[in-house]
Structure formats: C-alpha cells, structure tokens
Amino acid sequence: MRHLALILFCALFTGFSAGQAGAQSNLTAQQSIGNGRLFNNDLFGDGFDRWRTGSYVFSHLRAAEPYDGNLRGIGEVMEYRFRTEIIAPTRRTRDRPYVGMISVGAHTHYDLGPAEISLGGDVLAIGPQTGLDDFQTAYHRAFSLPRPTTGNALKNQFAFQGSGEARYTYSMTPTATLRPFVEAKAGAEDMVRAGADLLIGKVGQSDVLLRDVVTGQLYRGTQDDETGVSFVLGGDVAAVKDSLFLPSSQGYVASPTRTRARAGVNWQPVPGISFFYGATYLSREFEAQDEGQVVGSLKLNFNF
Template sequence: MNIPRVFCMTLTSLALAGAACAEGSHSLGWGSLFNNDALGDNKDRWRSASLVVSHLRGAEWLGHRPERVGALIEYRFRTEMITQANVANPRVADRRYVGALSVGAHTHFQKGATEMSLGLDLIFVGPQTKVDQLQDELHGVFASSGVNVDGFQVASAVYPTVTFEAGRAFELGTSGQVRPFVEVQAGAETLARIGTDITFGGFGKGALLVRDSTTGLLYTGIQGDRSTGLSLLLGGDVAYVADSRYLDTPGIVKKDMRARVRAGLHQQFRRGALFYGATYLSEEFEGQLEGQVVGSLSASFQF
C-alpha cells in the first residue's frame, strides 16, 4: 500500500466533497464520548483517558446515510492520554507516554445496504501538545499522583491517519440488530480489524452512529427516533497491527494482535439520554502484563 498516496487521495476527496456540499449544508448533530479507566478498573494506566467530540453537517438527514460520498461530513476533534503503568515514576521498560490531539474530517455514506465511512485525521503527539501538563493539573484537582513523564514521552510529531470502515446491519429478532464490520487504518497506527456490534432496544434506530477509536463503542452523531427505554449494546473485535508509532521505541515490542470486548447500557428519556459502557482492551506490547478495562460515558439533553 502506498500510504502517502492514500493520504493525498483521501485529503483531496474530502476537501472536494466538503466544498461540494458546503452550499446549503447545516448542522445535523453533535456527539461525544468520554473514556477513563477510573470508570473501569480504576488503575490509571495505559489507555488512561480520551475525549472525542463530533459535529455532523450536511443538507438533510433522512434516517439513513446518503449514497453520495461527501454529502454528509463529520468533523472530529479528539484528545487522548496513553500512559505508563505509573506516571509518577515511569519504568524504562514501560511504553512511552502519548499525549495526542487530533482533528479530522470523515464522510459517511452507503452503497446498497452496506454502510461506509472514510476519513482523515491529523494526530499531533508528543510534548508539543502539552497534554501531559493538562493531565498533571487534573491529577492535582483530584489529589492523584503527579505526572512526571519528562524524557519518557514519544517525540513531537504529526501523523496523518486514514480510516475506512464498512458494515452491514441485520435484524435480530423483533428488537435486536447485529452489525458485522471491517475497518482498516493507516497512519499513527496501521491495522486491519474485524468485529461485530449487537444491539437490543431502540438505540441507533434512524440515527447516525460514530465509532470511538479507543474502545470501538458506538455513540450518536445524529439523533434518530429517540424511542424511550433502555438498550443493551454488546460488541467485540480483533485487529492485526502492522505498525504503531506509539510503540516505536527501542526495547518495546508491539503485539501483532489486539482484542476488544465491550458492553454498555443506553437509557433514552423523552428529553435526553445517558450511556455507560465498559470495554476490555487486551495487551498492546510485550511488557504489558495484562489487559485493562476502560469505562465510557455519554450524555445529551434537550431543554
């Protein structure tokens, strides 16, 4: 795969698509998801915390993705803290700290019954982001240990990252849905992934769902039917990791395979919704002795 060429082609197509649909487009929805291991196994390590915010724009939303590439654009803003097992006193044998900030554009479309998305994110990492300082301040607010990762961070860099996903939903009984999907990514981490999402309840009906890159959980980008009630979300996937700039450190050996298993509850009210999910993330490098559990929260209310 010629990755620089893929980057250029993706960036050009998204830019042209955005320009083509700029006239007459308007805001169709916002979505967000917050992840923190304090909400999971509460051990403050590795995939420690992240926040993603999505803004969806297009001409209209008819309850399904448009067929035309670029007719619906998601602008994605994200930050993530990937840490050592002990940020106050990091071990040389542990992974390097990754403070990431990213901005990107993704187009969501479908061909027949197959739902697809294609996007490009610019991921800024290293001391230039000052994410470590932000985490240190947050730890001070919550009386946690200080963040002392000077000399233990990945180098400052910018990684253009292309992501493509394709999936198809099938009805499962009267209230369920199963959606197998495949995903490929090239950039900060280059990988191929296959997995499945299963939903019982009204969550996602007539809505546009967006996938979180850390956990794989789906969150709402454009609201759908808003059927009140409780929904159960289950899912899992496995990935083959060809390369990771986050683990490109002498003495650190990445694992070629990763797995994620997730579950969540979504409560839809008449004027809002609450979601909590938990995701098991398998080990990412040889020196990581065990996996971890990350908790996720999302909330939206209309007044």
C-alpha cells in the same frame, strides 16, 4: 505504510471534493444534523490509571439539505472530529512511552450497496506541545493523586491517521440488529480489524452511529426521539503492523494482535436527554504489558 496513509489522504479528499461537487449541483445548502461525544477513562473501569488511561472525542455532523435520516453519497454526510488522548506507562516500570495527543479530522459516512461506509483522516499533534502532560500533572496535584510518569514522553511531532470502515446491518427483530464490520487504518497506527456489535432496543437504531477509536464503542452522532433503554454488546480482533506510539527504535515491541470486548447501555428517558455508560476490555498492546485493562465510557446529552 506511512506512504499508504498519504495516498489514502489524497484519494480521500479528492473523493470528498468530487462527492461534494456532485451534491452541490442539486443541493447547495448544508445543515447540522447532530453532535456526538464520548469520554473514556480507566477510572470508570479497572481504576489503575495506566496505558489507555483517558480520551475524549467530539464529533459534529453535517449533511446536504434536505436530510431525511438516511446515508447517501460520499461527502454528503460529513463528520468533523476533535479528539484528545493520554496514554501513560505504569509508574513503577515505565513500560511504554507517555503520549499526549490532540487530533482533528474529517470523515464521510455513506451507503455503498448494502454496506455503510466510513472513510476519513485525522491530523495528530503529539508530545509536550499539546500541554496534556502539564494538564494531567496539575489535575493529579489538585486532587492529591500520584504524579503521572511523563519523563519518557514521545517527542513533539505531527502525524496522519487514515481510516476506513465497512459495516453491514442485519435486522434480527424490529428492535435488535447485528452489525458486523471490517476496518483498516494506516498512518500513526497500521492495522486491519474485524468484529461485530449487537444493538438491542429501540434507542439508537436509526441514528448515525460512530465508532470510538480506543474502545470501539458505538456512540450516537445523531439523536432520534425513541425513548427507553438499549443495550450494546460487541467485540473485535485486529492484526497490527506498526504503531507510532510504540517506537521499535526505542526497543518497544507491539503485540501482533489486539482484541476488544465491550458492553454498554443507552438510556433516553425523554427526547433530547440521554445517558450512556459502557465498559471495554482491551487486550495487551505491547509485549512488556503483563495484562489487559478495562476502560469505562460515559456520555451525558442534554438538548433543549
């Protein structure tokens, strides 16, 4: 599957070049169309400070001018993504390796018939080289929290993660949409996933919605001017082939399936100011994990 990730990477950026070349023949300028961000931490969930304990993603979106709010051809709407994550074992048992990870990547969002496609790749830096273990240790010391267990951290390395998603949008009412999806990932983690999200309310219906890697929560990459409250309910199931974060050479056994169940609320009182909170249940990721966990997600947005 590592070779598949390399093939996907080459095909992906060949497609980007072809798509962008076609777009530039008619549309030479690009414009910024929005920024998306999401902060996840189990402090806002079950509060146990373990496993998928914390992550942050920032996405900058650009599109070929003129952008009319609709997805078009491959490479014409681009997401440039920065992400960090800390995966921690329980302090008592050291049941999985400590992982500090920083990644950067590019993803294109486009229409293909009735489907909305997301296709892209990220380069991951893993290990003490990221400095995230020192950051977490200093943070815990400053707030008199228990010291994190970092002695079994994954060694310094780089990896690639390719991902692709196909999503369909079915309008149930003018303010309610059902969005089933399928996803495939190859590289640092190899899996296929299927699920759906239900969005109820006006806020976010016309935005470019991006999927968080850890929770699957949909966060807004663009911001429409609708005001009010919207609710999101979703879930998915993944079949897992392999995970770099659970090396079998060290005796870790990844669970063959993963499930996620999530709910969230978007509140936009006025255009340019919005708030999101969500909670996600994550099932066991490895055989020694004795239960699932709940992770909370937050986003505050102020555009003036």
